[in-house]
Each structure stands twice: as structure tokens, then as C-alpha cells.
Amino acid sequence: MRPDHTFPAVDPRSRIGSRAQVRRARIARRRAERARKVRRTVKAFALTLSAAILVTTGMSWKVADQFDKGFIRSDALSADAARSLDGDMNILLIGLDTRKGPDGAELSPEVLAQLHAGSGDNGGYNANTLILVHLAADLGKVTAFSIPRDDFVPVHDIPGYRKAKIKESYGLKKAAVQDQMIAAGEHDARALERAGREAGRASMVRTVRDLTGVPIDRFAEVTLAGFYDLAKALGGVEVCLRHPVHDLAYSGADFPAGRQRLDAAQSLAFVRQRHGLEHGDLDRTHRQQAFLTSVAMELRKAGTFADLKKLSALMRVAHDNIVLSDGWDVTEFLTTLNDKDLDVEFRTLPILRYDVVDGQDVNIVDPAEIRRTVRSAFGAAETSEPIPASTVDVVNAGHVIGAAASLSAALSAHGYGIGTTGNGVGSTSLVRYPPGASSDARHLADLLGLPMTETSSVPEGHVEVVLADDFEPPAGLTSRADSAIVPPAPATGESLGARIADTAIPCVN
Incomplete structure (x- = not known):
């Protein structure tokens, strides 16, 4: 009543x-x-x-407010960038293999001694850990894709580079912006570091967004020292190795097979080792996934957040090692996750084959296949609907003679209606469409693995593909005869699935 x-x-x-x-x-x-x-x-x-x-969870309202305000914040996410719909969230985790902290200061001698990699003058700002996490609105599913650091992908607005290893998108852009500032008369080290790192973050977000074809709503950047400090604050983490490893010369890893608890220095060696592993960087990717799974389980143990000493240490680790995108209320976010038994599936983006470009080992990838894989895993609508009605115009903005005609012929063979071909200008390959034609443009962008943008300069009923020097035809457009010469994709390892509420630690190489 x-x-x-x-x-x-x-x-x-x-x-x-x-x-x-x-x-x-x-x-x-x-x-x-x-x-x-x-x-x-x-x-x-x-x-x-x-x-x-x-x-x-060990926090009063006041402490919670201090926790949220204690992070370095970044506005590198474009304000007009696309966002996920219906309450879903995509988070990009960036792990920098730099010998400097978030503010550009040298890491402590204690940490540098554990890196086996010299001082802050050695190494660049490579994003050796890239994980794209998708949280469904109801938190019923969490999917995390690791992005192999050597994936050879297009980069944008970096002088002298059209494509690079994805890990280099951050450091190359940072260096380019700092060079421009110095040429303009700026010599303040703090100003250079701050502007350079913001440019690096924005470059990395855009590169990952263009590769995967999904929006990025939040990002967190963690320094290399964060792995060390986090393991130290937790009193070590548990891992499981399928085989014994001995890599004292490079990472310092020297562990027996089986389940074991690693201290902070050993944990850092565990996530950094790639020499002597069967699949090299891909095995290191699985190590990082296993480390994060173990950390998540450790954090959910009874008493972890009730221990004020441990809580204070964890807060210091977070504030000293993590940069967050602006506007992310972390306290609310963590509180929402607190009572959830999350089903987390770790996966690795597919690669076509290994190759050598300019003397560097790289992973050749198919952006169109990556987009389909990510969108399917994230629950996005399938793109197998009928061929769109819009006429496709192709513009060659690069230096490859006949590129527009070749693509038009390939699209025509696959059932697309072809319009004009010609030459134009542009430094980035993309799909352009008029207002109201986003669905047709999405179909084509997914097939070609290209970003898309709306513009009123494209006539109604048409979609325009701009081909710059960074364009590579996706495997989906090759004929059966042509595709037979493409080497099979190397094994990327099985997906690592773990229910965070369970106690199972995934075993890795």
C-alpha cells in the first residue's frame, strides 16, 4: 500500500x-x-x-577525494572524438618503457638498477604495453585486447614517417613536437617535456583508434617503474611458468617452471623478458596479461584494502606512476567495480606474418581484419550487411601510379558501385562521406581498415576513398590465387581467460 x-x-x-x-x-x-x-x-x-x-576499501570520503585528485591528468583525448554508446566504455592502457617518470624526472636508482637497461638517457618513449579494454554497460563482460608492440601501422603528422611500429607512435611524435618547439625558441625543459608527452599520448590514442576502428573513452598511462612499485606495494605477485627461464643478460629473469611468488624486482624482469622465449614479444604480451590478472586477484583478496599501510602504498604507486585522461572519476569507477565478479578475457590482436622493414623486425597486420575482430569481440554490429548503395569514388593522393584504378577494379569485383577515379591531395588514407551516409562509409571503412570522416564536399549518394602513401590493400580484397602466396599467420597464442574472483593464475611461457 x-x-x-x-x-x-x-x-x-x-x-x-x-x-x-x-x-x-x-x-x-x-x-x-x-x-x-x-x-x-x-x-x-x-x-x-x-x-x-x-x-x-580503506577510504573515507576525504581520502577518496584526495585519491582522485592526486593523479596527473591529460587532455590528450580529443574533445570532438567519437565516444562509445549505450554506457559501454573502451579504455586504453599505455605502458611506457621509458627510464623517466611521468614528469620527466629520472627514475630512482633503485628502480634503474632493476631495469638492466641503463639510465634515463637510454631508450626512448616506446609504448611496449598496449591493452585496449572494453567494459560492457552492464559489466557482464570485459574483453581486453593486447596490441603487439611491433605491429607495423600508419602514423600521422610525424615528419619522415608514414608507417612505424605502433610502439613508436608515442616517442616519435613527442620528439617531433619538441624539435618544433626548440626551433621556435622554447628551451624550458619542463615545458618541452609536458608538451611532448601530451602530443605523444594524443598520437598513440589516434593510432590505436584508427587501427581498431572503435572509440577510446578513457586512457591510463603507466611508467615502466609502475610494474615494479605495484608489485612492491602488494608484497609480490604470483605467476605460473610452463618452462624455466634464464635471461640474466637482458631482463634479469631467472625462474624455475611452475607456480611461484615473485618480488618486485623479479616481477619487473617477468614482464620485460622477451629474449629466450618461444614467441618473443608475443610471449611477453601474455606475461603482461598474466601479471595484470595476478594483480587484480591480489587486490580483491580480503584485507588488501583494509590494511591502511598497504592502501597508502598503493595510492602512492598510483599517483607516482599513472597519468589519467581528464574527466575520469576513478573513485566512482572503482567503487562500481568493487562488488563485481568480473569475467575478463585477454586476447591478442591478430597478425598476418613477420617481416623486416628498414632493418627492423615488424609484424605485418591486416587493419580490416583487426577491425572486424575487435568490433565482434566488443559486441558491435556485424558489417556483413548487403553492399551499400552509395557510389564509391576513389582519389589517389599518393605516389603509387594507378592506385585509384586498381582499388576501383577490386571493389567493383566485390560488388561495389564504382564512380570516378582521379588524383588529389592528402597525407592520410581515409573514407569521406556526406551527411547521412555514415552506414555506407562504415561498411567500406571496415573493409579497407581506414578511418572515416564526414564532409559536405562529397556529393549525396557517393562515398569517397582517399588513398595516400600509407594505404595497403587488405587481405580481404585479394583474389584466391593472390592470397595463396601470403604466408600463414604465426601463432599468437591462445586467449587468456580468467574470472577475477577465482584463484587460478594463468600459466605462460
Whole structure:
């Protein structure tokens, strides 16, 4: 019964208003009042519970506010970039293999001694850990794709480079921006570092977004020292190795086979080793996935957040090693995840084959296949709908003679309606479409593995493909005879699936 229910007046002196009726009316009023009290109690309990969540995770409201405000923030995410729909969220985790902290300061001698890699003057700003995490709106599924650091992909607005290893997108852009600032007369080291790293972050976000074809809503950048400091704050992490490893000369890894607990220095060696592993960098990728799984399980252990000393150490680790995209309320985010038994599936983006470009070992990838793989795993709509009705115009903006005609012929063979071909200008391959034709453009962009942009300069009923020097025809457009000469894709290892509430630690090479 609703608390605002109005009861009819009863005259106890009337025959209609008998004593029984009066008694029933009084009972109904008492029940309604009890219901109001229960609702007030439930509301009070809900508020208390909200506070209790923070208390049980070791944080008061004040501490929670300090925790959220203690991070270095970045506005490298473009304000007008696409965002996920319906409450889903895509988060890019960037692990920098740099010998300097988020503010450009040299790492502590303690950490540098464990890196087996020299001082901050050695090594660049390579993103040796790239993980794209998708959280469904109902948190019923979490999918995390590791991106192999040697994937050879297009990069944008970096003088002298059309394509590079994806890990280099950050450092190359950072260096280019700093060179431009120095040429313009800027010599303040802090200003150079701040602007350079912001440019590097923006470059990495754009490169990953263009490769995978999905929006990026948040990102977190972690320094190399973060792995060391996190393991130290937790008192070590548990891992499981299929085989013993001995890599003292490079990473410092020297572990037996089987399940074992590693201290901070050993954990850093564990996630950095690639020499002596069967699949090299791909095995290192699985090491990083296993490390994060172990950390997540460790954080969910009873008492981890109730230990104020350990909590303080974890907060220092977070603030010293992590840069977050602006506007990300981490306290609210973590509170939401607190009581969830998350099903997390770790996967690795597919590669076509290994190759050598300019003397460097690289992974050759098919951007169109990557987009299809990611969109399918993230629950996006399939792109196998009928061929779009829009006419496809192709513009050659690069130096490859006949590129536009070749692509037009390939698209025509696959059922697309072909319009004009010609030459134009542009430094980046993309799909351009008029207002209202986003669906047709998406179909084509997914097939070609290209970004797309809306413009009123493309006539209605048409979609335009701009081919710059960075364009490579996807495997999906090759004939059966041509595809037979493409070497089979190397084994990338099985997906690592782990329910964070369980105690199973995945075994890796």
C-alpha cells in the first residue's frame, strides 16, 4: 500500500462505521506509517552503505577525494572524438618503457638498477604495453585486447614517417613536437617535456583508434617503474611458468617452471623478458596479461584494502606512476567495480606474418581484419550487411601510379558501385562521406581498415576513398590465387581467460 494512501473518514456512531471498520482503519494507518519508516530506514541504510563501500576499501570520503585528485591528468583525448554508446566504455592502457617518470624526472636508482637497461638517457618513449579494454554497460563482460608492440601501422603528422611500429607512435611524435618547439625558441625543459608527452599520448590514442576502428573513452598511462612499485606495494605477485627461464643478460629473469611468488624486482624482469622465449614479444604480451590478472586477484583478496599501510602504498604507486585522461572519476569507477565478479578475457590482436622493414623486425597486420575482430569481440554490429548503395569514388593522393584504378577494379569485383577515379591531395588514407551516409562509409571503412570522416564536399549518394602513401590493400580484397602466396599467420597464442574472483593464475611461457 502506498504511504500517501487516503483513508475514508469513519463515523463510529453510524451503523456503517462499525467498530470493526474503525479498527481496520487504524490498523491500515499504522501499517502505512511503518512502511514510511521502513523506506526512511532503507534510504538511510543506502547512504550508510555507500560510505561503507569506501570504508571497506580503506577510504573515507576525504581520502577518496584526495585519491582522485592526486593523479596527473591529460587532455590528450580529443574533445570532438567519437565516444562509445549505450554506457559501454573502451579504455586504453599505455605502458611506457621509458627510464623517466611521468614528469620527466629520472627514475630512482633503485628502480634503474632493476631495469638492466641503463639510465634515463637510454631508450626512448616506446609504448611496449598496449591493452585496449572494453567494459560492457552492464559489466557482464570485459574483453581486453593486447596490441603487439611491433605491429607495423600508419602514423600521422610525424615528419619522415608514414608507417612505424605502433610502439613508436608515442616517442616519435613527442620528439617531433619538441624539435618544433626548440626551433621556435622554447628551451624550458619542463615545458618541452609536458608538451611532448601530451602530443605523444594524443598520437598513440589516434593510432590505436584508427587501427581498431572503435572509440577510446578513457586512457591510463603507466611508467615502466609502475610494474615494479605495484608489485612492491602488494608484497609480490604470483605467476605460473610452463618452462624455466634464464635471461640474466637482458631482463634479469631467472625462474624455475611452475607456480611461484615473485618480488618486485623479479616481477619487473617477468614482464620485460622477451629474449629466450618461444614467441618473443608475443610471449611477453601474455606475461603482461598474466601479471595484470595476478594483480587484480591480489587486490580483491580480503584485507588488501583494509590494511591502511598497504592502501597508502598503493595510492602512492598510483599517483607516482599513472597519468589519467581528464574527466575520469576513478573513485566512482572503482567503487562500481568493487562488488563485481568480473569475467575478463585477454586476447591478442591478430597478425598476418613477420617481416623486416628498414632493418627492423615488424609484424605485418591486416587493419580490416583487426577491425572486424575487435568490433565482434566488443559486441558491435556485424558489417556483413548487403553492399551499400552509395557510389564509391576513389582519389589517389599518393605516389603509387594507378592506385585509384586498381582499388576501383577490386571493389567493383566485390560488388561495389564504382564512380570516378582521379588524383588529389592528402597525407592520410581515409573514407569521406556526406551527411547521412555514415552506414555506407562504415561498411567500406571496415573493409579497407581506414578511418572515416564526414564532409559536405562529397556529393549525396557517393562515398569517397582517399588513398595516400600509407594505404595497403587488405587481405580481404585479394583474389584466391593472390592470397595463396601470403604466408600463414604465426601463432599468437591462445586467449587468456580468467574470472577475477577465482584463484587460478594463468600459466605462460
